[in-house]
Structures are given as structure tokens and as C-alpha cells.
Amino acid sequence: MSFGDPNNPYGQQQQGGQPGYGYPQQAPQGVPQQGYGYPQAPPVPGGYGYPGGPTEMPGGVKAARVMLYVIAGLQVIGAIFVALAAAAVNAAKNDATLQEDVQFQQLADYSGNALWGITVFALVWGVLAVVLAAKFGKGGNGVRITAIVFGVITAILGIYPFIVIGLAHTVLAILIVVFVAKSDGGAWFTRQRQH
Template identity: 65%
Template sequence: MSFGDPNNPYGQQPPQGQPNPYGQPQGQPQQPGYGYPQQGQPQQPGYGYPQAPPVQPYGGGFPGGPTEMPGGVKAARVMLFVIAGLQVIGAVLFAITGAAISKAQDDPTLKDDVQFQDLADFSTGAIYGLALLVLLWGVLAVFLGVKFKSGGNGIRITTMVFGIITAILGIYPFVIVGLAHTVLAILVTVFIGKSDGDAWFSRPQH
């Protein structure tokens, strides 16, 4: 069937959009059926089903754990150094007391006092021993504080045990002078036992 010259403006043009036997106009691209996504386009999530949030890695958003020491752990570290300073002061006071008792043993008026001499000999050795223990306890506090930067979960557990024992000793027998130790030791144990402390000491060591 001829439709004439295509350059003739008065010629008969071929019909546009005649329907085919299947109901689709000829000369037009087929449209995708309703409910079927077009090819090449990403499917959108269904209505009413929000996308799941991305899973956060372990350690508060840092892969493998935090890269910077948390504030609570830093505070516990400073408190350990404060406890160590108080231990040094206590050791010095014990040493001064022991020296004073030793000097009293040389007092002529007390040389004939057998009971005082026996008590002085026992007290001097005990006081010097306490001074040494107090000093070593302070050294342990410094060691734990230094290890906070590179230590693992073993340092965390040791620090918590250290804090509990220090708090108990602050209550008895050193009730008055140990009050500051008790408060600081409790705070150290609480800060280290928190989740951020666990994440810091459980991080992979490089």
C-alpha cells in the first residue's frame, strides 16, 4: 500500500499509532507492565519497610576497638598516680615514725624501761615493714597507670583487684588517713569496669 511521496506536503502520510492486534500502538515503544520494574533501574525498598541501619563495628564505631583512650580510663589513670603519691607520703611518715622510736630507745631515761624497749624493738621493725609495703603499693599503682596505654585485659583485671583491696584497706585499718584512698580506689574500679574501659583494654594490640 502506497502513501505517496514523502516530500509532498499534501500527500497522504502513513497513519501514526495504529493499534496492533495486541492493543499496543505501532511506532511507539512498549511500556513495562504495571508492577514490574524497568530493566536497568535499581529496585526501591517496599513501602513500609525502612532500610536497616548499617551495623556499627565493635568499639564505638572504630574497627577493632577505640583508637584513643576513653575519658573514664584517663581519669582512672590519673587517680592511680594520685594514689601512688599518697603512698609515698605515707611511706615517708612511717619511716619518720620508725626513726623517732629508734631515737627514743637511746634516751637514758627509757633505757631501764624493759617494757618500752621490748615495745620499741617490735614497733620499729613493724613500722619500717609497713613503710616498705606502702611504698611498694605505690610503685604498683604507678606501674598499672603506665600500662594503661598498651596493656590488655589482664591489666584491667589487676587494676580492679588493686582498687578493691585499696578501698578495703582504706576502711580498715587506716580509717582516717585511708579515706582518700578509699574514694579514689572506688572511682578507679568503677571507671575501669565500665563498657568503654572494657572496649579499651579488649582492643587488638598492634
Template identity: 65%
Template sequence: MSFGDPNNPYGAPQGGQQPNYGYPQQQPQGQPGYGYPQAPPVSAGHGYPAAPTSMPGTVSTARVLLWVIVGLQLLGVALFAFSAVSVEAAKDDETLKDDAAFQQLADYSSGMLWGLVAFALVWGVIALVMALKVGSGGNGIRITTMVFAIITAILGLYPFIIVGLVHTVLAILVAVFVGNANGAAWYKRPRY
């Protein structure tokens, strides 16, 4: 047996090396060791993407649209109140008793006009609460906002067609922006 052949697997180690029997004595740096594969990093969301730390653009837009609805509701309250006061004052005017257009308007009772004032005011307060709760609300606020937006869109189509068209468009946009994946991630984020 000759130990001088460098290709001999049974020969003596060359250049002061130790024999490489079994597992290596020291793992090289930067390479994973033997055994189990390296696990992915643990996330707080149990496999879900991390929650957003800042409000997504679509949710921020929904908040702005809710503020626009609040402004339109206040404008509606002012117009309905002015109409109720004007109709009450004009019912006593003798010159308008023969005017058919005014009589059609006067057929609405002042109680109904004041009821519309109250409804517009309550609807504006609900929109105000939804706009204020966008930043801190949970999933319940998200669902409430979507229901509010859908009902607003329907009311904008049926009884208030002329002035409700703007409300319908705004409400549909709010429902879409709050109901999409970004909205769900924002409202379902953990709050500590």
C-alpha cells in the same frame, strides 16, 4: 481497535517510548534494584560499635587518680620511714620512758614499722604500674586495676581508717571508671 486513545493499555506507545514489558531495561539512578535488600555496611566489630580511638574521659580520670595514689603512697613511705627512725632513736631517751603515749608508740617494733614502709612502697609500685599500663594495657590490666582498687578501698577502711579515707574514695572512683562500659571498650579495643 483504535490506537489513538492515550488511555488504551493495548495501544501503540506514545512519543517514541518503548514498551515496558517485564523488568526495566535500565535501573534509575539512586534507587535500589529489584531482588535482595541492600545490606548494611560491614563493620570490623561484627555488629559491635567501633572501638574508641582516643582514651575516654573516665579512663583518663582513673589514670590521674592512680597517679594521685602513687603520690600518697610515696608520702606514706616517707612518714612511715620517719616514724621508724624516730622511734628507734627515741627508745634510748630516758625522759620518754615515763611518757605513756610514747610507750604505746614504742610498743610497735621497728621491724613492723619498716614492714609498713615496705608495704606502702610495694603498693605504690603496683599503683605506678597500673597507671603506666592504662594507655596500652588489655583486659587483664583492666581486671587487675579493678582488683587493686577494690583491695585499696578495703585497706583504706580497716587498718588505716584516718589516712585511708582518701585512698578509699580514690580507689572506688578508679574501680568505677575502669569497670564501666567506656573502660571496657578502651581496654578491649583491638591493638594492631
């Protein structure tokens, strides 16, 4: 005996077996029924549905970390060039033909010292970038804030004194600030850590 299409809610339904399509099933007796629209369990605290926040570093934060390493590399390269320039100024200062030129000697003293200072600053800034990048894995909100401040200062320094050379620094620094300041970056740095 054929009863037609079993998926047709308007057709004749089979007797026995499963209830028809569109009709709620009855729970076995002794099992309390839960009303429609009520949650099965309480919501889980933390971001991304995991207790205590995300368990894997978001892509933007990973990118910001790589950009910090790139900035550190650029700082080392820049420090090498500035150190070579400082050495060249010191060599010119010791040139016998320029020994009597007092103005050149004063400029060479000032320029040489300034170039060595810039070299040290570039190296320190590069080390700070590496330390920040290394702390992205376990660091808290303080690392996030430090990375944002580092990015802003790097962007400003890239614009003002080194307009052409600092363009790469400026772009990378702005991207670091954006990626770390986004909501998924905030969730990563403020998550609960397992000790």
C-alpha cells in the same frame, strides 16, 4: 508562568526538571535499585563503630589513670611519715633514760620493725599503682582486672587500719573500680591493638 510554592506537595507541580516533593526519584536505567530499609553496608565489628574498639582512651579510664598516680603520690607521702615515725622510735630506743625499761625496749623493737615494714609496703603499693597507670595505654584485659583488684584492696585497706587518713585512698580506689569496670572501660581494655 508561576506554579506556586515549589515546596507545597499539594500544589501544581512543574513539568520537567526535578520530580516533585514526596515522590521517589527513579534511578537511571542500568543501575540496580536497593529497596528501602536495607543497609548500605554490613555493620562494622567492634565497639564505638570503629573496627576493634575505641581509638582514644575514654574519659573515665583517663580519670582512673590519674587517680592511680595520685594514690602513688599519697603512698610516697605516707611512707615518708611512717619512716620518720620509725626513726623516732629507734631514737627513743637508744635514749639512755629508757635503756633499763624492758617493756619499752620490747615495744620499741616491735613497733620499729612494724613501722619499717609498713614503710616498705607503702612504697611497693605506690610502685604498683604507677606501673598499673603506665600500662593503661596499651594494656589488655589483665591490666583492667588487676586495676579492679588493686582498687578493691586499696579501698579495704583505706577503711580498716587508717579510717581517717585512708578516706582519700578509699574514695579514689572506689572511683578507679567504677571507671575501669564500666562498659567503655571494658571496650578500651579489650580492643584490638595494632602491633
